[in-house]
Amino acid sequence: SVDLNELVENALDFTRIQWKDDAEAKGINIKIQKELSILPFIAGSASELREVITNLINNAIDAMPQGGQIKIKTFKKDSYVALIVEDTGVGIPKALRDRIFDPFFTTKGVQSTGLGLSVSYGIINRHRGTLKVDSVEGKGTAFTISLPIAEKPAEEEKVTPMPKEHRKACILVIEDEEQVRDIFSAILEKGGHEVEVVSDGRRGIEKFEKREFDLVFTDLGMPGMSGWQVAEKIKAINGRVPVILVSGWNIEMKEQEIKD
Ligand SMILES: Nc1ncnc2c1ncn2[C@@H]1O[C@H](COP(=O)(O)OP(=O)(O)OP(=O)(O)O)[C@@H](O)[C@H]1O
Ligand SMILES: [Mg+2]
Structure with missing residues (x-):
């Protein structure tokens, strides 16, 4: 079983170079804010879910060339655990919102594959979860992952x-x-x-x-x-x-x- 909070910490470690070192080198500041609540375990692949969170953090960093804030929140809701990665970046124009999950769709030019979100979507889907986006142009974007809580006997x-x-x-x-x-x-x-x-x-x-x-x-x-x-x-x-x-x-x- 997987602890989503632990994966958030892992993903932040993996991306530290991007949000800390690279940002500092460019003279910008990216603030990380965590709001993690104690969560029940979920069933699934830690490495795959870690990859999804890493992808979302990298996208958030890319969306904030002037710097900004990434807020990562976890909480339990009904039979789900939810994770939100929210940035204060450029946002996603309405016209593009349906296409961001398509394979190879990218606005970042040839150095990007445009696979990050489509792969993430596939992973979450296979875990019987959902991946949703909310965005306001010029204000920021929030991706929300919901995953079903692993069934586990209470007495255990x-x-x-x-x-x-x-x-x-x-x-x-x-x-x-x-x-x-x-x-x-x-x-x-x-x-x-x-x-x-x-x-x-x-x-x-x-x-x-x-x-x-x-x-x-x-x-x-x-x-x-x-x-x-x-x-x-x-x-x-x-x-x-x-x-x-x-x-x-x-x-x-x-x-x-x-x-x-
Ligand atoms: N947090 C975000 N803020 C603004 N736009 C976003 C954000 N996340 C994704 N997007 C938009 O969705 C597109 C697709 O994202 P996706 O992660 O699939 O590919 P990518 O980041 O362009 O390339 P790759 O992930 O392969 O390096 C991005 O090019 C960008 O236009
Ligand atoms: Mg990406």
Whole structure:
């Protein structure tokens, strides 16, 4: 899970040269103002979301050749977390507002690709969020990202964590290839976890219905039920158990990362 506030700090670090060093060298001043509130986690890719925030900050800097202020605000609203990047720059003319999210649209000449906002839009869209723009010509522009809060059981927060060495997870591994299955269970058992292995999705679901698991690994491409179908079923039975989809040797995290 991702903490948006942390990504804001990262993005500000990444762009420090532009808003601080370069600006100072040009004799202008760009002030950064942060209004970050404590946020629930969101599900998704930290690196992708960090890239979006970095893009928005860079656009804000470009829009203020005379200097100005960038305000970054985060807050929770209903089942969403929102992030606003607001500048006091040149603004976007009404006639262009529909086109700024188009790939290759740029007003900055050949050195710019015009991909920043279209890529950002795609990333936010894939995270089931929205990216919106408000702008007043000559006054400034605000981009607002909204992202759904990750589902997480409320009681989980209250549980006192056990000391690490005693923390044992009960893990279900669904994998049709025997070799992969053996390696997986060997690694997990070595980590002190209790592991149950089955060779197909149907058996996996049966096992899952019978007892409680903390975590499920499932292969993506299996004869019979695919990993996606297995994950869907398991989520329907108990949405709190993280399901990790494994394809070949590439492990893709789904919804939640494994804690430790
Ligand atoms: N904060 C902003 N203020 C004013 N105009 C903006 C702002 N953000 C984006 N724009 C306008 O939208 C256009 C597209 O932005 P986008 O980030 O997609 O591409 P770019 O910044 O031109 O190039 P790249 O991001 O690839 O370097 C910009 O060229 C600019 O005209
Ligand atoms: Mg850009």
